[in-house]
Amino acid sequence: MAEKIVALKVDVDTYAGTRDGVPNLLADLARFEVKATFFFSMGPDNSGKAVRRIFTRPGFLKKMLRTKAPAAYGIKTMLYGTLLPAPMIAASFPELLRKTEQAGHEVGIHCWDHVKWHDFLPEFPKKLTAMELGKADSLFEDIFGHRAVTTAAPGWTVSPDSLEVQDEMGLSYCSDSRGTHPFYPVMGGRRFRTLQLPTTLPTADEILGENCITPDNIHQFYASNLKEGVNVLTIHAELEGNAIRPSFVRLLERFRGDGVRCITLGETLPVLANAPSCELIMGEIAGRAGKVAIQGNSLQ
Template sequence: MKILALKVDVDTLRGHREGVLNLLNLFDRLSLKASFFFSMGPDNSGKAIVRIFRKGFLGKMLRTKAPSTYGFKTLFYGTLIKAPMIAQSFPGLLKETARRGHDFGIHAWDHVKWQDRIHKLPVTTIEADLRRAFDLFYQYTGHQPRSFAAPGWQVSQDALLVLDSMRLRYTSNTRGLFPYVPRWGRKAFSTLEIPTTLPTMDELLGRRGLKGEEMARHLASLLKEGLNVFTLHAEMEGLSQIGVFESFLRSAMDQGAKCVPLSFVADQIPRDELPRCEIGIGTVEGRAGTLAVQATEA
């Protein structure tokens, strides 16, 4: 059977305010459940401008029409415009996600800070930021978060140490092929890692002419037997590309794919049979810079 696990990253205030509700309504229409990962603190999207010096970043911004996708105000948050607080601006959406029966967890406290600086942050800062996110999540939902997905697939050994101490049900921090238990150098961790296995829409959009229904068909053609993990973004699939995303989902279901949240995957995996794999640093076509990837089996 083809399993399509749906992972929704919520990076910005606009994605939280508009994209999440659009996706919740779409999933209701299709009778599907997904995993939502919320950025809880400030929207500092404007500070991401420093990535312009990374190879491929400017091209990706142009291909994906970033100003219309994210909104012009978003591109100045944290620089010319004071960074708004994401979850605190619309806290009811976290409860609504829970009420509709979806899996949900933490994406970050400050998405840009984590994505751009995680390898430089001291462990005390990582722990403090995660604690702020976890505490606010509990305040708004009454639930302790049991899962985490790293912004931009960026993670460090110190970050894994902190996440491991939180006894999470699973994480989704890397790109890879199948679920595993991670190692980083000589350090072994215990938390189940469910990597993203498929390319994202923003990595494909505009490349080789892919857009619209052709994009939906291409994504559906990539589905293989067994587990497929697709990461979508509330700012893209929840807004400008929601029609394309719906077409992809319908094509997947027409193939007989079962669409599930990541929590379903976590529940089905016998922990004593999981391979232990190294986390390495690699690249993905269509994405600027490097990111955490599933490497060799240890």
């Protein structure tokens, strides 16, 4: 039987998630001798502004209540960028970011402003898309002393322009999408040269509260839904690193017990054979309000 492998992708969305969730994850991952790929939000935490999605995205409020998001994210985070000023995330914790890399984890860019990108990317002129990634790229280099080799879009939100800017950044790969296997994206009739490593499993916030999945048994869902070969699991510093931290520790225990090997996204690259080109479309998936980038049919 072929081995089951999990590439762990950690999205760090908020100031509190960086401050509290990242150190927790570093401790838990070290305990199990597991390495992951951390994608950091580099700029301001404008989480409070996400509240407007209640009015613009059907299903957003229901999802917030189902996943108990206010409790998971904390009241202060829910006010950043509105009643409270937006704190700068990466600039507040440069040592912690460097410590993450020094611990052997792979590091990359999630975004400059998570909420702005997630909610407005399709309306951005290309210049603004390039500016958002450019600001993140330059602060990343200041903090780590080298450029980022990978990015992962907030909320799996992409546009042909964002893919083009990523091509221009000369990255090794990106992880902006949901799908089944690595591919080169084709979007809006344009072909891009940066490999996509899509997230293959649903995220905790998409499945908690559905089909009797709870923080107590979510590890069983993941353990029984792994396929042979490489699976990509996205976790969040705010959830697995904090609000449902015991669930993630149980998952790591289960993986160890089942002989599942956990690796970084970058470590999956050397084993990749020729990746196909696939359509990339913005569409809906279960458990998530709004659209995400989804891997479509293979193209020649």
